[in-house]
Amino acid sequence: MPLTDTRSEHELLRLAVAGDEEAFAALYERLKSNVYRFALHMSGSVTLADDITQDAFITLIEEGGKFDESRGQVLSFLLGITRNFVRRAYRSQARSAPLVTENEQGEEVELALESSHDTIAEVLQGETVDLVREAVQSLPVHYREVVVLCDLCEMSYAEASAQLDCNLGTIRSRLNRAHALLAKKLETRVHPSGKQAGGIIQGCLL
Amino acid sequence: MKCKEFDAHIDEMLSGVLHPDASQHMRQCERCTSYYRARAGVQTGLRKLALISVEGPSPAADRAVMDAYRQMQQRRIAAVQPQLVQQPAAKVLTFPGRRPAAARNSRNWWGGASAAAVALAVLGMGLHLHNGVSTVSAPTVASAPAATATQTVAAPVERTVASAKLASRPSLLRPMQAGSPSSASESGQGSAAPAEVASASLNTRPVEVAKASNDSASMAQAPANASPIMHLASAGETANVASQNTAQNVGQSASSTWPGYSNLMYCDPVVCSGPMQVVHIKVPVNQVKPNVGQSVGNSFVNADVVVGPDGVARAIRVAN
Numbered sequence: 001m002p003l004t005d006t007r008s009e010h011e012l013l014r015l016a017v018a019g020d021e022e023a024f025a026a027l028y029e030r031l032k033s034n035v036y037r038f039a040l041h042m043s044g045s046v047t048l049a050d051d052i053t054q055d056a057f058i059t060l061i062e063e064g065g066k067f068d069e070s071r072g073q074v075l076s077f078l079l080g081i082t083r084n085f086v087r088r089a090y091r092s093q094a095r096s097a098p099l100v101t102e103n104e105q106g107e108e109v110e111l112a113l114e115s116s117h118d119t120i121a122e123v124l125q126g127e128t129v130d131l132v133r134e135a136v137q138s139l140p141v142h143y144r145e146v147v148v149l150c151d152l153c154e155m156s157y158a159e160a161s162a163q164l165d166c167n168l169g170t171i172r173s174r175l176n177r178a179h180a181l182l183a184k185k186l187e188t189r190v191h192p193s194g195k196q197a198g199g200i201i202q203g204c205l206l
Numbered sequence: 207m208k209c210k211e212f213d214a215h216i217d218e219m220l221s222g223v224l225h226p227d228a229s230q231h232m233r234q235c236e237r238c239t240s241y242y243r244a245r246a247g248v249q250t251g252l253r254k255l256a257l258i259s260v261e262g263p264s265p266a267a268d269r270a271v272m273d274a275y276r277q278m279q280q281r282r283i284a285a286v287q288p289q290l291v292q293q294p295a296a297k298v299l300t301f302p303g304r305r306p307a308a309a310r311n312s313r314n315w316w317g318g319a320s321a322a323a324v325a326l327a328v329l330g331m332g333l334h335l336h337n338g339v340s341t342v343s344a345p346t347v348a349s350a351p352a353a354t355a356t357q358t359v360a361a362p363v364e365r366t367v368a369s370a371k372l373a374s375r376p377s378l379l380r381p382m383q384a385g386s387p388s389s390a391s392e393s394g395q396g397s398a399a400p401a402e403v404a405s406a407s408l409n410t411r412p413v414e415v416a417k418a419s420n421d422s423a424s425m426a427q428a429p430a431n432a433s434p435i436m437h438l439a440s441a442g443e444t445a446n447v448a449s450q451n452t453a454q455n456v457g458q459s460a461s462s463t464w465p466g467y468s469n470l471m472y473c474d475p476v477v478c479s480g481p482m483q484v485v486h487i488k489v490p491v492n493q494v495k496p497n498v499g500q501s502v503g504n505s506f507v508n509a510d511v512v513v514g515p516d517g518v519a520r521a522i523r524v525a526n
Binding site for chain 2: 184
């Protein structure tokens, strides 16, 4: 589909639901990066992100009739679907694996969805980035969602607020708390002894 | 400034806003300095992570999405098509004389016509057996010459079915409303007079026949909104009403299930349960009352036939 397609996402969705394959292809091209990025950062798995992206778009067409233009954009609707799939995948994996585990330093960290060979680490290169990525993956889900939406998907607080169905203050406080947790995790990994940084940070926060 | 106050300003400081007090605090507090550096590192890392190009799903995933979309559309089409073809089931023995041509030519119409043919065949057989007459001609087609009725004598059953099938064609039929003048006895129509077969009123309000008058004309003179749907009468009602039947009810038996009607088949609460429909027909009078013979010529009498949901005639009464 040419990039000059000026039809709105809502129009494309309407046509796609009606069976217009070209409209669906255009909508997919337009939104797939956002969905995939969110799924990838939330799950930490390329394979899972692929699957979630596919499921989200098919569900978008199946449930497209429920979309209300007055309540938000198609992307928000689609990310909501994606978010549900991520959580579903997380729950399915949580049944067979503990939610938390101990890292090398003996502290409990939340498991990412997958720590297999196809993790995002193979896609994203760079030591610092990798550390941040690992730290993000270890955040609790409600913090991770805010970080992924606001920091990695570059949504505004208002958009994230609408997406997560919580007020702006909650988004700000969750983001602040998530950043603090990330700082603590990074500080711990950079300085494994954790004498000065961990204690200092905790003292500051509390 | 205390550490908690510093923490409240740290987001602004990370975004570039200068706070002299906070800067002064950082110089004095090693813990807050370290925390600030950690937060700055997080911010930088997140920015780098966000800036790193994520190409999107793999080409295989793209193909899978499009394939899944096509399959979903195919399933939808497959699910919708049978619904478009499927028509609501036609009522048994509702002759669609006023329906559009497309509807008349549908399978349902021919299904109903077939059921009517079977019903009339059974009716003919029932009359034949009940009256002890050697042959009973079936209702004949309108355009058939008078000789047609005579010809049916040779092969009554087969001819009855054939005639009924012909009679069921909509172009040869004229609907009769119960209670309408046309439903009364018509005679002297000559050899070209149509043998009319029509359904009763299509109104769906149920009527208990046992509660209705058993007068032979009551069915024909019933209000137009009277329902053709009938239910099995109770045994007491049956016996009571059956004893009052007039002599006009040919072949009336005391064991009739419906008051005023003569059973054409064995009936019990199982066999004859469920909604019944009344079909008005016209029968050559010399076939119903063979004793009158040639004196009545080609006159017809009205008859009401109770037809079950399976299309089989259950009972009959001659209206006049």
